[in-house]
Amino acid sequence: MEDQTTPRVFDSLWRYRWSSAGIVACIVAVSLAVALVVGGSSTVEARVVLQPPDESGLIGVDTSSEAAFSRYVNQRALLMTSDRVLSLAQEDLERHRPLRELRREVSARESDAGESIVLEVDGANTDEAMELAEAVIDAYRSVAGQELAERVDGALETLAERRQAVEESLPDGQAGSRVEANTSAAAETLSELDRQATELRLASDEIGDGVAFVQATQPEETTLVATLARDGGIGLVLGLIVATAVAWVRADRDRRLHDPSSFAALVDEPVLGEIERLGPEVAFTLTDPKQQPAKPYRLILASVQQAVPRGIVAVTGLPTSGSTTTSLQLAGAAARAGMRVLVIDAALRTRGLSAALLIDGPEHGGLTDLAAGLSDLRGVMRPVNLGYGMGYWAVPAGQFAEGAAEVFRASQLRTIGEQLRSGYDLVLIDCSAPDVEPESTPLLREADRVVVTVRYGTSDDELLRLRGQLEMIGASIAGYVFTFAAPVTRNGRR
Structure with missing residues (x-):
């Protein structure tokens, strides 16, 4: 029979069964202790439905491409969990919470349908989770609205500069067919610029902060008993993994004949x-x-x-x-x-x-x-x-x-x-x-x-x-x- 390259897992566990049982018991005990200290938890889920793309291209999305809009939704989801939004939401919370804690408790993703952002917020209880969810949504709408306003202001400023350049090109007090033709072309350009500026303002008013509506939050509270059962099960699985690894390493390092x-x-x-x-x-x-x-x-x-x-x-x-x-x-x-x-x-x-x-x-x-x-x-x-x-x-x-x-x-x-x-x-x-x-x-x-x-x-x-x-x-x-x-x-x- 050839040399066994590695010890068998079950043989290793049985050989070090008492120490393995001790490792499992310790890890389960620690898991239960953590569950008792932390207590029950609550998860709040909110759905933020975004405005559909407009003809003016104000939000920067091609209206004929679903893939482009899906990328836009994912970008908005990343913005919702960014430090910029979380820092702004942090100011609205009654109890100050570190930014690293907010990063761990707040997550956002694209919905299955692709038209909205699903926001998930964990908290020690339902009230705390709902407060954080509302603060994050408000902060996101504020940041998104500010970004959209800056984009509109920039577009209007560009149109105003073009209008000024057209007006300065008009001749003063000269007659003739060429002058009249130039004046007529300039008038059409100014009219087109005014139309674009009007469409931008209307689109800005219609889109607002880019959010169509927010679906009501759905709290899912976990009781202390359920938390103990869950953490105890996790501790048991983790303990078995650690005990198996330790027993296997010990058996691999000490391959001796004992029986x-x-x-x-x-x-x-x-x-x-x-x-x-x-x-x-x-x-x-x-x-x-x-x-x-x-x-x-x-x-x-x-x-x-x-x-x-x-x-x-x-x-x-x-x-x-x-x-x-x-x-x-x-x-x-x-x-x-x-x-x-x-x-x-x-x-x-x-x-x-x-x-x-x-x-x-x-x-x-x-x-x-x-x-x-x-x-x-x-x-x-x-x-x-x-x-x-x-x-x-x-x-x-x-x-x-x-x-x-x-x-x-x-x-x-x-x-x-x-x-x-x-x-x-x-x-x-x-x-x-x-x-x-x-x-x-x-x-x-x-x-x-x-x-x-x-x-x-x-x-x-x-x-x-x-x-x-x-x-x-x-x-x-x-x-x-x-x-x-x-x-x-x-x-x-x-």
Whole structure:
């Protein structure tokens, strides 16, 4: 199975369920507290219907274009919420309110029909919202009327200047057909200018401030209960989002194995058993061969026998994961079950199994002598007495030297492997991880199956790296033993 790139959301929430519940509860509590402090709210909606475009083009809109009028309505909506209008409306309010508060509470948009502006105003209560809505509409009409008056004055001033220029061009006291013709043309121009000025004044009087009428406001008041329900729901949703994000980030930063179910998302092979964390006085007995094997190891042995009824099983893992203890416990359980067992210490650098069985020393031959052909199997085996006439055989690591990996030749190991399979029901090889002791690589490859010990708190990356190394060298993984696990209480919780 490939490395999981990101932790799963629900797994992250369950892993940090108590802290996530606390985050949700805090955010909901804050939302409800804010709702209680602010209280209920009210929204007032008013519709400001604009004057239709006129033939004179006074409002600057093409009468034949609906798109142009729609742009004009949107421009008027922006003007209604501008600081110029809001500042003027601010002066008419009984209670002074900051401009930034008015910007937040006042909004305007084009209506669906496109002929009016929809003004929406929020307030602490209906009266306050209606007061602000009326103040904004009055301020808008004042500003819009002022803009229209300035536009009319500018147009009339332009017409007056043109009229003055025409009058100054008329000749004084001269007769003749050309003079009369010029005078007649000037009179027509002056008449046209007067007509345009009259139309502008009439259009200005008709349009006024550009507002046809204002539809009555429609207050929508929200009760305190509804506000609490709404803000509580918002707080719940926001809390779930924040809690999920926090749990996911924590899980992404701390991808470690905390229980056997964590393996399912990372590897295909099964978890053969789980060994709880024990105190020092109890843990010491696990490496004493005369002590009865722990019950979890007897169950693990049954799982191993299903994978390898008879043959060679290598036990490996990262440092301090308990691979040596697992090898000793499985050897003791198998020997007490009546099986012919041989355990081999292949951790040439640490020689933990040899030390535990008190067979580590220069006077003892070992695996290195056997692999190099300096001794046969009988010459390096040592008996391990379990009491009551039971026991098994052990092969110590032997003396380690740089270049020891060279003695583990494939052909020699294959011959030794055939001899071991024919002479014993179960052969257990205690090996270090390939990147810790490279000389263990050919032994892991020669084993029929490999049992991997994984310590509680091991990171996902460490497990996947070890698994990848074993697959790369051709080792066949039977499953995992989860060691130093958190104790399980009576109700099934850790």
